[in-house]
Amino acid sequence: MAESGRHPFLQGLSKHRGAPPTVVVIFGASGDLTARKLLPAVYNLSHDNLLPADFHLVGFGRKAMADAEFRALAEAAVKEFSRREPDPEVWARVAARTSYVAGGYDEPAAYQRLAAQLAELERELGRDLQRIFYVSTPPSVFAAIIEQLGACGLAAIHRDTPLHSKVIIEKPFGKDLASAVALNAAIRGVFAEQQVYRIDHYLGKETVQDLLVQRFANAIFEPLWNRNFIASVQITVAEEVGVGSRGGYYEQSGCLRDMLQNHTMQLLALTAMEPPGSLAPEAIRDEKVKVLNAIQPLAVGPGGEVARAQYAAGMVAGRPVPGYLQEEGIAPASATETYAALRLSINNWRWQGVPFYLRSGKRLARRVSEIAVNFRRPPGTLFAGETSRFDLAANTLAFQIQPDEGLSLILNTKIPGLETRTQPVKMSFRYATTFGSNTAEAYERLVLDAIIGDGTLFIRGDETEASWRLYTPVLESWRAAGREGMDTYPAGSWGPASADALLAGAQHRWRQP
Numbered sequence: 001m002a003e004s005g006r007h008p009f010l011q012g013l014s015k016h017r018g019a020p021p022t023v024v025v026i027f028g029a030s031g032d033l034t035a036r037k038l039l040p041a042v043y044n045l046s047h048d049n050l051l052p053a054d055f056h057l058v059g060f061g062r063k064a065m066a067d068a069e070f071r072a073l074a075e076a077a078v079k080e081f082s083r084r085e086p087d088p089e090v091w092a093r094v095a096a097r098t099s100y101v102a103g104g105y106d107e108p109a110a111y112q113r114l115a116a117q118l119a120e121l122e123r124e125l126g127r128d129l130q131r132i133f134y135v136s137t138p139p140s141v142f143a144a145i146i147e148q149l150g151a152c153g154l155a156a157i158h159r160d161t162p163l164h165s166k167v168i169i170e171k172p173f174g175k176d177l178a179s180a181v182a183l184n185a186a187i188r189g190v191f192a193e194q195q196v197y198r199i200d201h202y203l204g205k206e207t208v209q210d211l212l213v214q215r216f217a218n219a220i221f222e223p224l225w226n227r228n229f230i231a232s233v234q235i236t237v238a239e240e241v242g243v244g245s246r247g248g249y250y251e252q253s254g255c256l257r258d259m260l261q262n263h264t265m266q267l268l269a270l271t272a273m274e275p276p277g278s279l280a281p282e283a284i285r286d287e288k289v290k291v292l293n294a295i296q297p298l299a300v301g302p303g304g305e306v307a308r309a310q311y312a313a314g315m316v317a318g319r320p321v322p323g324y325l326q327e328e329g330i331a332p333a334s335a336t337e338t339y340a341a342l343r344l345s346i347n348n349w350r351w352q353g354v355p356f357y358l359r360s361g362k363r364l365a366r367r368v369s370e371i372a373v374n375f376r377r378p379p380g381t382l383f384a385g386e387t388s389r390f391d392l393a394a395n396t397l398a399f400q401i402q403p404d405e406g407l408s409l410i411l412n413t414k415i416p417g418l419e420t421r422t423q424p425v426k427m428s429f430r431y432a433t434t435f436g437s438n439t440a441e442a443y444e445r446l447v448l449d450a451i452i453g454d455g456t457l458f459i460r461g462d463e464t465e466a467s468w469r470l471y472t473p474v475l476e477s478w479r480a481a482g483r484e485g486m487d488t489y490p491a492g493s494w495g496p497a498s499a500d501a502l503l504a505g506a507q508h509r510w511r512q513p
């Protein structure tokens with residue numbers, strides 16, 4: 001099959017063979033994300049022989065640590081969080097090329113030490129290394145790190161060779177439009193946009209990438225993918241977990257910033273964008289920005305298009321759990337939402353009049369992320385009335401992002417028998433059944449893509465600003481309102497009544513995923 005017709009992940013696999021010798025420097029080396037996701041991703045890429053032959057890892061953090069101590073910490077993290085049992089031989093290979101630099105994120109001397117260590121590595125190898133700086137720290141030091149990398153010359157395109165230095169930036173990317181614009185400006189002062197890889201780990205999920213394949217590698221969907229055939233789209237990112245030990249972070253964030261502004265908007269952009277001219281990163285990202293910019297500003301307040309709520313005590317997976325206000329690190333009168341739902345309108349030729357319903361929350365009935373495309377109801381004339389056991393159902397195409405990754409289609413079917421009676425049935429495809437279940441994690445894909453220089457699954461600066469432009473007025477109005485208008489929902493339920501009200505006008509209902 002032609003390269004351009006292959007699944008993007010397979011394209012990535014073949015492209016990695018040209019990956020240049022690389023050093024990845026992780027800022028925030030002893031942090032939670034590094035332990036849970038980044039180190040296991042590096043390990044698994046190495047296990048699958050997907051890393052360049054000359055691959056080095058440098059941890060950078062405030063904590064004073066010897067190389068050996070960092071290696072031990074990294075090994076423990078891989079043992080605890082890797083999707084597969086680590087093979088000691090593979091780990092030894094990674095560990096032998098892992099070192100650590102201690103220093104403050106705004107301390108010029110620390111960056112000099114880092115630069116000296118990288119130069120030393122290159123001397124030993126006798127060749128240049130591509131330098132990837134992975135910023136996985138609290139956001140308060142993002143700008144300082146970027147500035148220091150620039151000041152000590154590490155951000156420069158490397159000695160006129162095609163090898164770039166690159167920066168990968170974790171979320172949260174800003175907390176509103178102004179801070180995102182400022183962060184973009186700080187980054188652009190040091191790095192060119194092609195050097196910047198803004199992470200949204202949802203884009204690394206297999207099923208999210210499959211969305212593009214389903215839409216554009218099948219001829220049956222595109223003709224129906226518009227206002228003439230689609231009645232509404234529902235995007236759900238539901239979590240069973242509560243805020244856990246992340247109260248400090250979450251109080252500053254809330255659900256709209258934590259999930260909707262980034263992950264859910266990316267799902268919406270891929271669902272609603274026009275077909276790109278090619279699979280080139282800029283072609284896809286251009287289309288995503290266009291559709292994000294076509295979303296109408298949201299009406300806030302009574303009768304508006306947004307709902308917010310906090311979980312109250314309830315039952316999750318058969319055990320009692322406390323409400324948000326009783327969780328550790330949460331202000332007793334906190335006005336931070338743990339659930340948000342929206343009704344969006346996209347003002348373009350394809351989607352005008354089709355509501356996009358988005359919702360996300362913690363402590364919901366179960367962990368499930370899905371995109372459900374609801375088609376218009378069939379005319380009931382033929383099968384309505386006495387011969388039909390149910391009203392004819394609308395067809396729904398649902399992409400299940402996680403868990404049980406797959407795709408399902410609801411179709412009306414004749415119930416076997418002498419009468420003509422209909423019943424909606426679900427036709428399902430499950431990834432695990434067809435392809436097995438041990439697929440790569442999102443971070444593996446994303447780290448590899450950054451190494452090979454494919455920015456498709458990363459967020460461009462204008463995308464993040466388009467999203468913040470939509471949400472900042474909502475956040476401002478919520479801040480001004482304090483707890484007024486904050487609904488609650490029992491932990492373990494499907495969310496608050498105010499979210500149902502968003503759909504009621506159009507006689508729509510939230511799907512039970």
Ligand code: BG6
Nearest residue numbers: 171201239241258259263369402
């Ligand atoms: C993160 C959020 O970006 O995504 C977390 O900060 C959330 O609050 C997590 O739990 C969900 O990711 P996933 O991959 O488990 O759906």
